[in-house]
Amino acid sequence: MSLLARLAVTRPAFELDLTLEVAPGEVVALLGPNGAGKTTALRALAGLTAMTSGGRIDLDGRPLHTLPADRRPIGVVFQDYLLFPHLSALDNVAFGPRCKGVGKAEARRAAAALLERVGLADHAAAKPRRLSGGQAQRVALARALAVRPRLLLLDEPLAALDAHTRLEIRSQLRRHLADFDGVTVLVTHDPLDAMVLADRLIVIEHGSIVQQGTPSEVARHPRTDYVARLVGLNLYRGVADGTRVEVGELLFSTSDRLDGAAFVAFPPAAVALYRSRPDGSPRNLWQARIDGIERHGDNVRVHLDGPITAFADITPAALAELDLAPGRQVWASVKATETHAYPA
Amino acid sequence: MVTINRAGPVEPHGGSTAGRRPSGRLPWMLVLPALLGLAFLVLPLAGLLVRAPWPTLLERLTEPHVLEALRLSLLCATIATAVCLLLGVPLAWLLARVDFPGRRLVRALVTVPLVLPPVVGGVALLLVLGRRGLIGHSLEASFGITLPFTTVGVIVAEAFVAMPFLVISVEGALRAADQRFEEAAATLGASRWTVFRRVTLPMVMPGVAAGAVLCWARALGEFGATITFAGNFPGTTRTMPLAVYLALETEPEAAIVLSLVLLAVSVVILAGLRDRWVSTP
């Protein structure tokens, strides 16, 4: 059982066209900036948004796109959960099975078991407005799983939670998704959620896929500025010749060896700053102007402008020692061993 | 003069409301028109109370024809409201949820009974459902059913005039309701009918209840369409408003008594309902 889909949706000034292939038991995260079409893709999978001709969804070899939403074997966890306010947590979870023709007593029994599984047996009788954000999220998951879906869809499942609850719910959700043997597609704009929850990331920008791979692949080899920013890397496009990559007028030495169009990536922490030109190799060295300075965790992130724009993370002590301020000219360098190059 | 208290410290004598909501005195720009509006609505009632023949009130109230008219009024208004709910809620749903050509026109048509003078509405009903009416003709020919001059006719006239109140109120509630809940229900396997019954309807219940209350009140006070379409006969079609009108011809004091009875009964019923049914879930 698997999902094979070409999602095609055309709207004024927006076009979604992407192909998905998800194996059973696999969790795929659609990652992308706001307006990239993630939610539209999810709605198309759920049957809530009509697809243009050419769109096609096959689940376990059977066409899904010809069925209306209520006939698809799916479970959806919505961004703000959309628990029915007039029903108790138990009846929310029992709603799906009841719609599928399960008897009332049996549906409630199954719902109670699911609530127990997500640790909310004590809250079965509570109306949604009495539940905390984390509890509501778990009820929403239980409700989606209650229909025994073959395709589980989650739209920004953790976005509505505060930082603390998020940490806890994220690990619980990961466990539940690992137990689920169907296909899971989740949508998020948070890279951490995506990396923790998903086996594979699909990055969407402007309605199409720009990159996909395992979380570690994507994290190590970003292919767009958006992904680079998400994973916290400086990223440039250049031309490689052996261990050297030419980016504009700059020349980077890398530890990798390749030829032709290439990406160069390095972490901001690998960038060293100097007030005067350091001695030694002219490679991986450039003169930059400080555009801005901000706190970044325990360190300080310096925004550099010049032949390339880049981020440099330095310690507050280094900042004081170098007496850096916006507008100052500095020299920046990055070690070849921390500079990765890969084919573009 | 009135001053607005700008987030200042709590005044020693005005501390009770502070802290719960943004403090400051009530804005007279709102309070003054509100009080005037209230006075405008309530003063006519006061006029009725002042002119009521209190010494003979009880005696007049217990006259059989008063109770008969009251019973008929309550019965017809309630059944008319039930009819409006049965037909009007689906109509409101259609207008709010289904995109069909001519929807704007249909929505405008729904309000026709509001604009139409009720007497004209009554004549229009006669032209359709009367003995020689478009439909009424075959109703009588095929089934021997005539609506004018019957209690059913009263219900038809009241439902005709009152239904727009329900439809408009429910449609507004449907439009205000978050449709994503309906989508959520669909992904759980609910058919459109199930979505309506188990999700939409419970969520717009306050709107339905408010519409039903308006509808009932309008039906209870209905005069023009009723007397024109259903006529006026004690026991079968003479509702309170008709009795009031006729009493006005000869005995204005009796008309006041009848009006007060109608008012008192409706106020008691509506006030009683408000707490029980017209609350948010």
Place this chain on the structure above:
Amino acid sequence: MAFRRLSRWAVVLPALLALGLTGCGSGEPAGAGVTEVTVFAAASLTGTFTELGKIFEAAHPGTTVRFGFGSSATLAQQIVQGAPADVFAAASPATMKTVTDASLASTPTTFARNRLQIAVPADDPAGVDDLKDLTDPKVKVALCAEQVPCGAAAVKALDAAGLEVTPVTLEQDVKATLTKVELGEVDAALVYTTDVIASGGRVRGIAFPEAGQAINDYPIATLAPAPAGDLARRFVDLVLSQQGRDVLTEAGFEAP
């Protein structure tokens, strides 16, 4: 301070409202040079009085006659409550009495009489020929409610004939009763001769002898505070004149 201000408004505003409401009624204040006379008349006089109004305006260039037609009882109530009318023509002495009891009218004069007829739809589906046919339970009959003049007259006539009629409806005025016949919703009704004539052939009138026992008198009077005193008297004179009588007779009224 704030409260006192509010209370002053509470007095002034309703007063303003009241002014606005009554102010719409009559035009100029009382006095010489008044060129408008307001006549409240029973609904059954709509046709004849409109015509008499035109005659009056032609005879008194520059004057205007304004009419308020309606149920006599309603008009009487309005006059008692201070409606600014100069002349009142009622469809029954009883309604006129409401106004004279309040000392608001001069001594009324009967200017016309109206007699009941049986009105049936032009095709007379129930085959009604006389008053007795109305007692047939298969014949649907509309009567005016007893509280209004045509209803009182109907009761009187039926009593005189010793007949018991069960109507399907007791209408609030004679026009409503007539409409039920015109639309064919009832098979017969008791209405005034004038209404049968005014329907212009849509209903057929059947005279019956007992109608003579229930003739309705139409009184007219000038009203006490009449702003257009002289004009009001002259309008009443016109109604009582031979010219006025001719117009009334043509419409089916009888001379007193």
